[in-house]
Amino acid sequence: MNFGTATLLAFSAALVSAAEGFAPSAGRSLAAARSASSLEGTASPETETFQRSLLGAQLANSKKVAGKKAGADAPAVNLGWDSHQAVEKAPDSLVRPGDGPDGNYPMRAKFEQMIREAQVSITDAISKIDGKATFQEDSWIRANGGGGMSRVLKDGAVFEKAGVNLSVVYGSMPQEALQAATERGVDRAKGMAPGERVPFFACGLSCVMHPRNPHCPTMHFNYRYFETDGGIWWFGGGTDITPSYLNLDDMAHFHGTYKDMCDRHDPEFYPKFKAWADKYFVISHRNETRGLGGIFYDDLNDREPEKLFEFAKDAVNSVVPAYGPIIEAHKDDPFTEKEREWQQMRRGRYVEFNLVYDRGTVFGLKTGGRIESILMSLPETARWEYDHQVEPGSPEAEIMDAFKHAREW
Numbered sequence: 467m468n469f470g471t472a473t474l475l476a477f478s479a480a481l482v483s484a485a486e487g488f489a490p491s492a493g494r495s496l497a498a499a500r501s502a503s504s505l506e507g508t509a510s511p512e513t514e515t516f517q518r519s520l521l522g523a524q525l526a527n528s529k530k531v532a533g534k535k536a537g538a539d540a541p542a543v544n545l546g547w548d549s550h551q552a553v554e555k556a557p558d559s560l561v562r563p564g565d566g567p568d569g570n571y572p573m574r575a576k577f578e579q580m581i582r583e584a585q586v587s588i589t590d591a592i593s594k595i596d597g598k599a600t601f602q603e604d605s606w607i608r609a610n611g612g613g614g615m616s617r618v619l620k621d622g623a624v625f626e627k628a629g630v631n632l633s634v635v636y637g638s639m640p641q642e643a644l645q646a647a648t649e650r651g652v653d654r655a656k657g658m659a660p661g662e663r664v665p666f667f668a669c670g671l672s673c674v675m676h677p678r679n680p681h682c683p684t685m686h687f688n689y690r691y692f693e694t695d696g697g698i699w700w701f702g703g704g705t706d707i708t709p710s711y712l713n714l715d716d717m718a719h720f721h722g723t724y725k726d727m728c729d730r731h732d733p734e735f736y737p738k739f740k741a742w743a744d745k746y747f748v749i750s751h752r753n754e755t756r757g758l759g760g761i762f763y764d765d766l767n768d769r770e771p772e773k774l775f776e777f778a779k780d781a782v783n784s785v786v787p788a789y790g791p792i793i794e795a796h797k798d799d800p801f802t803e804k805e806r807e808w809q810q811m812r813r814g815r816y817v818e819f820n821l822v823y824d825r826g827t828v829f830g831l832k833t834g835g836r837i838e839s840i841l842m843s844l845p846e847t848a849r850w851e852y853d854h855q856v857e858p859g860s861p862e863a864e865i866m867d868a869f870k871h872a873r874e875w
Contacts, residue, residue: 550836556605556615560634565611566667569693573771574669577691578634580775581671582615584689584782585630589617591786592675595793598623601630606836611636616839620846624682624797628675629842638663639832665695670703671782672826674843675789680809681799683709683716684757684816685789686843688826689782691775701774702764705785706743707792708757708816710809712865714875716792717758721875723788724761724781731777739763744872749819754869756819764825808862810849817848 561575589601599622607613614633619625641664670690677684689703707720721740728735743762747755761781766774820827820843830840856862 550606550608550613553605553607553613556607556613560607560611560613561669562611566636567665567693567695569667569697570699570771573691573699573775574667574693577669577775577778578632580779581632581669581689581782584779584785585615585617585632585671587783588673588785589619589630591790592625592628593619595790595797596622596624596628599625601628604838608636614836614839616836616842618842622678624677624679624793626676626678627846628673630671630673631839631842632671633669633835633839635668635835636666637834638665640664642832667693670826672843673785676813676845677793677797679797679799680710680801680805681713681796682793683707683789684813684845685785687782687785689778691778699771700765700767701771701778702766703778703781704739704743704746704760704762705781705788706747706757706760706762707789708812709865710812711805711861712758712868713796716795717875719792720760720788723784727780727784728761730780731773735763735777736761741872747819749815749823751822752815752818754815754866755872756816758868758875759872807849810847811851811854813845813848814850817844820844 559575559578561571561578563571593600596619599619601617601619604616604618605613606615612634614631616629616631618627618629620627622628641660641662668690670688672686672688672690674686675684685705685707687703687705689701691699691701693699705724707717709716725736725740728739739761740759742764743759744755746762747757747759749756824843827840827843829835856866
């Protein structure tokens with residue numbers, strides 16, 4: 467059974483409600499694609515310098531502010547589904563000093579500038595791979611501060627749908643929404659009375675790409691910076707890959723690219739964040755993972771913010787080198803109708819995870835985010851078959867084993 471976007475959106479409310487109760491293929495070789503690809507560009511250097519020390523937030527992070535409350539003029543818990551005002555062009559910066567809780571304003575502006583540059587470089591590279599469609603941009607602002615830019619490509623030669631969203635959000639949220647946005651068990655609202663809202667600032671870049679060919683994997687990334695009242699701050703993010711069929715060379719390239727990137731910053735990062743991704747992307751009600759992982763981290767504030775900023779910058783700028791050559795290698799692979807149906811069933815699993823477990827989706831829905839941006843991650847079509855079982859020894863069975871048993875690539 468196939469479902470289009472409208473049907474998926476219709477039952478998303480039921481799944482989100484449930485979420486509140488849940489804590490080798492033909493084609494060119496990868497090596498040839500790497501040599502042919504000219505996509506390994508990175509975002510340009512920052513165009514702004516900042517005079518204030520970025521260590522201020524780290525020092526403030528050690529000071530607890532008991533019983534801190536949102537002010538009387540703080541935005542409502544739910545920012546409002548219709549509070550987004552479309553604009554022809556976003557301001558040069560969506561970060562304004564003085565907006566939101568007191569915090570590290572230079573880091574907010576610096577992070578936004580970095581992800582703006584990454585949004586442009588990544589969408590330019592993906593448009594070049596597709597060769598047909600281009601990204602269309604929507605921009606919006608909010609009266610209380612912040613806004614965003616969504617870049618979406620659809621009906622391409624290679625990609626059915628691809629989107630890269632940037633958002634800057636100010637507001638206050640219920641404590642359960644904050645919990646949904648962070649690592650389970652981390653109490654970012656400690657010391658606050660029940661029912662008190664948590665003033666926050668969030669800035670992030672998120673992306674999902676759904677190729678047409680079943681031998682081309684879906685890819686997702688999200689990199690973000692959070693602050694809440696009382697000087698609390700942290701970084702989070704990750705990049706992960708979701709193939710329908712297992713290609714060991716592809717997985718070695720993708721994971722190898724991110725291991726090399728992590729090793730440039732801390733040799734403990736890759737094994738820790740790879741294991742974290744294997745744990746995070748589990749569809750618990752299926753006892754399988756959404757895909758074959760990558761890296762994932764959250765609540766990261768264990769060293770100077772400048773060092774963690776540089777790690778996030780390196781990670782987001784590794785997206786195209788990690789993913790582009792895989793798509794170039796397989797975008798013209800032949801495939802059967804059976805393989806297309808399997809791809810659609812795996813997209814169904816993708817939908818299940820995003821609407822039930824994904825922190826970003828749940829956080830956006832709980833805080834009145836822009837619906838078109840929140841649900842951009844969903845594929846245009848997906849498939850569910852009653853009690854479907856893979857054939858033993860088949861390529862589908864091979865990758866199902868990888869979905870059920872984490873591997874080292």
